[in-house]
Amino acid sequence: MSEKNPIQELSEQLSRIPGLGKKSAVRMVYHLLKTSPDFSRQLGANLMQLHEKVKRCKICGHFSGSEICPICSDPSRDRKTICVVEHDQDLMTIENSGQFRGIFHVMHGVLSPIDGIGPEKLGLDSLKRRVLNEGIQEIIIATNPTPEGDTTALYIVKIMEEMRVTITRIATGLPVGGDIEYADRLTIARSFHARMSMKE
Numbered sequence: 001m002s003e004k005n006p007i008q009e010l011s012e013q014l015s016r017i018p019g020l021g022k023k024s025a026v027r028m029v030y031h032l033l034k035t036s037p038d039f040s041r042q043l044g045a046n047l048m049q050l051h052e053k054v055k056r057c058k059i060c061g062h063f064s065g066s067e068i069c070p071i072c073s074d075p076s077r078d079r080k081t082i083c084v085v086e087h088d089q090d091l092m093t094i095e096n097s098g099q100f101r102g103i104f105h106v107m108h109g110v111l112s113p114i115d116g117i118g119p120e121k122l123g124l125d126s127l128k129r130r131v132l133n134e135g136i137q138e139i140i141i142a143t144n145p146t147p148e149g150d151t152t153a154l155y156i157v158k159i160m161e162e163m164r165v166t167i168t169r170i171a172t173g174l175p176v177g178g179d180i181e182y183a184d185r186l187t188i189a190r191s192f193h194a195r196m197s198m199k200e
């Protein structure tokens with residue numbers, strides 16, 4: 001029986017991470033072999049604890065090392081404006097742009113019936129509750145300009161129909177099919193300033 005080659009095994013596993021191709025994965029493994037074993041041990045320890053240590057924030061869904069994430073627990077944030085994003089990476093891009101001082105709701109996806117992703121998986125009930133109970137005045141939808149992003153935005157407008165909340169969507173400046181995650185600071189700034197009304 002032939003044993004699995006550990007280099008091959010690890011690089012195959014790493015190459016499944018989005019953005020890491022087969023070549024970079026192999027390069028990474030060789031780099032680790034050349035670096036001090038302590039580095040790999042520490043990396044392994046961090047990976048082993050990742051799922052135990054990082055949880056979704058109980059309020060906004062953002063991955064965080066604490067039950068309530070630093071954004072939700074920051075008293076200086078504007079709690080009347082909530083920005084709805086697809087993924088944590090989008091939240092980070094918006095945070096790094098410094099253009100938004102409100103709070104977030106991270107859906108961890110978009111509506112996609114084909115993949116079995118319905119509103120319950122996106123935490124939209126919890127979003128509705130927050131709007132009802134926390135005096136939120138504006139929802140800024142920052143879904144990506146894709147068909148699923150559009151459908152999800154329209155769905156949010158629909159479930160908030162009876163609520164006294166303004167809904168806007170960032171759009172201008174983001175190229176069609178362009179992801180928020182990769183947008184630069186200026187593009188994010190423009191898209192927030194020129195956000196369009198979806199519901200008064």
Ligand SMILES: [Zn+2]
Pocket residue numbers: 057058059060061062068069070071072073
């Ligand atoms: Zn949070």
